[in-house]
Amino acid sequence: MYIFTHAIKNLGRNKGRNIMMAFMILLLIATSVVAIVINRTSASIIDDYKSRFGSKVAIDLDYDKLATSSVSSVSYITTKQSIDFAESEYLLESSFDAKISAHIKDIHVLDEENAPDTSTSGAFGSNQNPSPTEEIAMPNMTLIASSRKDISDEFVSETRKLTSGKYPINTGECMISEQLATLNKLKVGDSLKLQDMGQNPKTYTLKISGIFTDHASDYPSEEEQFPLPWNNRHNEVFVNMDTILDTGILDNDNRALTAIYTLKNPSDLKAFQKELKQKGLPEYYKVTTDEAGYQSVVGPVEEMSSITSTFLIVILVMGAIILSVLSTMSIRERKYEIGVLRAMGMRKSKISISFLFESLIITSICLLVGLGIGNVVAQPVADTLLEKQIEIANEAQMSGEMQQVGGAFSEQEEQPALSQVHIAMDEQAILYIMLVALGLATISSLSGIMYITRYEPMKILVERN
Amino acid sequence: MSVLELNDVCYTYAGTTKQVLRNIHIAFENGKVYGIMGKSGAGKSTLLSLISGLDICREGRITFQGQDVATCNRDDYRARKIGVIFQGYNLLTNATALENIELAMQISGCKGNIKSRALELLASVGVTKEMAKRKVLKLSGGEQQRVGIARAISHDPDVVIADEPTGNLDHETQDVIMNELKKLAHEQKKCVIIVTHARKVASDVDELWGLNGGKLSFIKHQNKM
Numbered sequence: 187m188y189i190f191t192h193a194i195k196n197l198g199r200n201k202g203r204n205i206m207m208a209f210m211i212l213l214l215i216a217t218s219v220v221a222i223v224i225n226r227t228s229a230s231i232i233d234d235y236k237s238r239f240g241s242k243v244a245i246d247l248d249y250d251k252l253a254t255s256s257v258s259s260v261s262y263i264t265t266k267q268s269i270d271f272a273e274s275e276y277l278l279e280s281s282f283d284a285k286i287s288a289h290i291k292d293i294h295v296l297d298e299e300n301a302p303d304t305s306t307s308g309a310f311g312s313n314q315n316p317s318p319t320e321e322i323a324m325p326n327m328t329l330i331a332s333s334r335k336d337i338s339d340e341f342v343s344e345t346r347k348l349t350s351g352k353y354p355i356n357t358g359e360c361m362i363s364e365q366l367a368t369l370n371k372l373k374v375g376d377s378l379k380l381q382d383m384g385q386n387p388k389t390y391t392l393k394i395s396g397i398f399t400d401h402a403s404d405y406p407s408e409e410e411q412f413p414l415p416w417n418n419r420h421n422e423v424f425v426n427m428d429t430i431l432d433t434g435i436l437d438n439d440n441r442a443l444t445a446i447y448t449l450k451n452p453s454d455l456k457a458f459q460k461e462l463k464q465k466g467l468p469e470y471y472k473v474t475t476d477e478a479g480y481q482s483v484v485g486p487v488e489e490m491s492s493i494t495s496t497f498l499i500v501i502l503v504m505g506a507i508i509l510s511v512l513s514t515m516s517i518r519e520r521k522y523e524i525g526v527l528r529a530m531g532m533r534k535s536k537i538s539i540s541f542l543f544e545s546l547i548i549t550s551i552c553l554l555v556g557l558g559i560g561n562v563v564a565q566p567v568a569d570t571l572l573e574k575q576i577e578i579a580n581e582a583q584m585s586g587e588m589q590q591v592g593g594a595f596s597e598q599e600e601q602p603a604l605s606q607v608h609i610a611m612d613e614q615a616i617l618y619i620m621l622v623a624l625g626l627a628t629i630s631s632l633s634g635i636m637y638i639t640r641y642e643p644m645k646i647l648v649e650r651n
Numbered sequence: 652m653s654v655l656e657l658n659d660v661c662y663t664y665a666g667t668t669k670q671v672l673r674n675i676h677i678a679f680e681n682g683k684v685y686g687i688m689g690k691s692g693a694g695k696s697t698l699l700s701l702i703s704g705l706d707i708c709r710e711g712r713i714t715f716q717g718q719d720v721a722t723c724n725r726d727d728y729r730a731r732k733i734g735v736i737f738q739g740y741n742l743l744t745n746a747t748a749l750e751n752i753e754l755a756m757q758i759s760g761c762k763g764n765i766k767s768r769a770l771e772l773l774a775s776v777g778v779t780k781e782m783a784k785r786k787v788l789k790l791s792g793g794e795q796q797r798v799g800i801a802r803a804i805s806h807d808p809d810v811v812i813a814d815e816p817t818g819n820l821d822h823e824t825q826d827v828i829m830n831e832l833k834k835l836a837h838e839q840k841k842c843v844i845i846v847t848h849a850r851k852v853a854s855d856v857d858e859l860w861g862l863n864g865g866k867l868s869f870i871k872h873q874n875k876m
Contacts, residue, residue: 188757199745526741529705530802531730532758643705 189536193543203516204548210512211626212552212559214505218622219560219611221498224568226615227607228491235484241278241449241475243458245271248472255470263467265436268445271462276454282333282427283444286435287325287416290423291379291389293370295326295415296404323381327421331430337361341398350374351396357428359395365404365420367397378423382435390433392425449475486575487607493571502622506629513633520634528643538635545631546624553623557616565609572607653678654809654842655702660711662697671697673865675711681809684836684843686856688870693862695846696814702844703735703812704728716809730759734803738815740795742787748773748798749783752805759806772801776831793824800831810842811835817852829855 197204245263252260263271272280302324332338337353340346346363351374354361360378367373374394381389404418415421430436436443449458452475459473467473520541527537655678662672671694679685689695700706701713704725713720715732729735742751752769761768773783776797787795796816803811813832817825829852836843836857845856853859859870 188754192754192757195746195750523743526743527754527758528726529729529735529737529741530755530758531726531728533726 215556289323333427549627689862736813
């Protein structure tokens with residue numbers, strides 16, 4: 187106990203030295219707090235992003251490999267393969283989407299007056315009885331299939347919203363827009379007939395399970411000057427994936443299917459790729475995660491994190507050196523104190539603990555003040571750093587250095603780049619800061635402790651006297 | 652019975668060949684004031700540092716109450732068994748006189764009301780309460796030496812060793828200090844060993860020994876001086 191009391195009293199006895207030491211430690215702790223807090227926040231943002239988007243996998247043609255290989259014709263991934271690939275222990279989930287142009291029969295479609303003249307005569311059969319004699323018709327709508335229970339992001343964001351009936355969860359069911367339903371006085375329970383665009387077109391009957399309202403306009407703005415029925419989004423008909431697989435429509439167009447595989451763990455990418463190759467994926471296909479998307483969204487944050495990490499290391503190394511020098515400089519006056527205490531019979535270990543206590547007390551005070559200062563300063567520093575990194579990333583993008591990878595990810599809704607981070611201090615950040623503080627306390631008392639262990643009291647006192 | 656014994660003690664500083672102390676034999680008893688005189692470089696301070704456990708005796712043997720000082724815990728030995736009064740005082744200069752005594756008592760493991768005992772001790776060597784609360788650097792040489800004496804006896808050691816205790820003091824203060832040391836030996840039955848140049852101090856001791864060329868020789872007993 188007296189060691190602790192002695193240490194506290196000593197702080198007051200050596201004000202000049204301790205204030206200088208405290209100022210240095212405070213500076214180091216405050217800057218460490220800024221760096222660690224920004225770093226930790228960035229890390230959690232990156233982890234969160236990785237868990238949400240970073241583990242999505244795309245399977246694309248590897249054009250570099252194609253150019254160097256002797257492949258005469260490229261074989262595309264079949265629907266069966268795509269579904270087979272989804273049966274993997276590495277996957278958290280998989281989803282399939284397909285967009286197919288088709289011809290809706292017997293009813294009117296929106297903007298059909300703008301379509302080129304088509305004569306679509308012939309009998310309409312059910313999907314159980316396709317007629318090989320049917321004539322090829324022009325597409326006048328888009329059939330959209332999804333394996334998602336919530337159909338698409340537009341239904342999640344309520345750009346499109348179910349107004350009557352239910353989603354097409356059963357095979358043979360479909361969902362149409364209010365506009366199409368109103369135009370043809372269709373209601374839930376009625377049927378539609380669709381004809382595919384294959385060489386031997388077949389007709390399929392679908393039962394309307396739901397009608398949705400669409401808050402978006404008929405066309406994306408750039409297509410408004412050509413209002414053609416197959417581009418009008420209100421002519422889109424939604425079915426579930428089983429419906430479209432049952433029809434075999436996808437067999438005509440392998441590329442109509444988009445498969446999204448989500449890995450349980452992003453580090454499983456190589457193993458998953460190996461498995462796909464074993465399942466027959468040709469060598470000229472590459473299996474990738476959305477690196478470009480990841481970079482565009484998280485890149486600036488990662489850069490900011492990297493800068494703060496480097497800054498932290500530099501600050502700590504420089505700080506450790508400066509503290510050691512300060513500590514060594516102040517050892518001249520401490521030497522005498524060590525000699526006297528040793529001559530009085532105080533053990534080396536107790537003197538060391540006393541010195542460490544002194545450093546710990548100074549560091550603890552600095553830690554409290556530094557945490558406050560650092561916490562206040564961290565947010566503006568992070569904002570400035572991130573703003574700068576976004577500028578750099580935008581410049582790089584403008585100059586074509588960053589190119590979006592195509593394939594499955596180009597179909598996905600683009601994630602907005604992280605333009606701001608909300609700096610928060612978590613338990614782990616506090617733990618790291620405390621470890622830094624403990625390190626600084628140790629360093630600042632180290633030269634004194636080394637001196638205590640190296641010299642005998644008589645030598646110290648003789649030198650001094 | 653002797654409290655402290657030196658048997659055939661020799662000492663050579665590391666890196667040198669010259670023996671500073673040669674075959675020292677002496678037995679110190681409680682209740683006496685011993686004086687050791689010698690010229691500068693005669694080995695007085697070396698002898699003192701060996702006796703006080705500040706240095707290790709590698710040749711010969713120093714025993715305290717029959718126990719070899721070289722093998723005992725020398726920190727404990729310095730903290731509890733021996734009290735040293737240094738010529739240069741060796742006090743914690745940025746602490747008060749009282750804090751110096753309190754710390755010495757705490758190191759030696761004294762229990763109870765340390766502060767009041769420390770004040771009593773200081774008062775017994777002529778340091779007032781007001782002086783006790785002053786920083787050591789604000790005390791005169793004589794006052795600092797008194798604080799040094801109080802510190803040396805604060806843990807009630809059996810042996811008090813004083814290195815030129817009156818070296819920096821005026822005659823009047825020298826007398827006061829010597830009286831304090833004699834009281835320790837004669838009234839409290841401590842063994843007091845004084846290393847000195849001063850003839851006046853030498854004339855006040857019970858036994859006087861001379862150290863010359865590393866050799867210790869008996870000079871006189873007080874009643875024969």
